[in-house]
Amino acid sequence: MSDPIKLQITAIGLAKALDDQLNGLVVKLDKVKFSTDLFESVVNDPHTDLANVVAESSIVAGGTSASQNTLRFTTMVNTNAEHTIGSLGLYTDDDVLFAIASVNTGYLMKLLPRVSFVMAFGMS
Numbered sequence: 001m002s003d004p005i006k007l008q009i010t011a012i013g014l015a016k017a018l019d020d021q022l023n024g025l026v027v028k029l030d031k032v033k034f035s036t037d038l039f040e041s042v043v044n045d046p047h048t049d050l051a052n053v054v055a056e057s058s059i060v061a062g063g064t065s066a067s068q069n070t071l072r073f074t075t076m077v078n079t080n081a082e083h084t085i086g087s088l089g090l091y092t093d094d095d096v097l098f099a100i101a102s103v104n105t106g107y108l109m110k111l112l113p114r115v116s117f118v119m120a121f122g123m124s
Contacts, residue, residue: 005101007123010045013098030093031058032075038086040104047100054083071123083111
């Protein structure tokens with residue numbers, strides 16, 4: 001069985017959500033970016049963007065479960081080349097890095113050419 005990918009809300013993502021909430025707006029999550037960078041993501045992660053992005057995919061479905069305080073979303077990624085992914089980021093519709101997952105050694109996943117990879121996430 002594979003290890004789960006654990007997203008951490010970034011400091012800028014939390015600030016964006018709180019600012020939007022104060023202004024009566026809603027954070028709109030839009031895409032996932034995949035990077036070859038290796039580092040350890042942490043709670044309140046200071047990253048504001050990902051470098052070495054090799055793929056990007058739109059969120060194709062999503063929603064919230066208020067009773068479980070869970071955000072759920074699905075994305076499908078396609079690439080023309082093989083990529084070893086060390087980090088991925090969840091971005092808002094105005095390109096703010098909302099959440100991040102990464103490893104400092106090894107990889108989170110591999111993307112293979114001509115293989116559509118469907119990912120479903122749950123974030124508490």
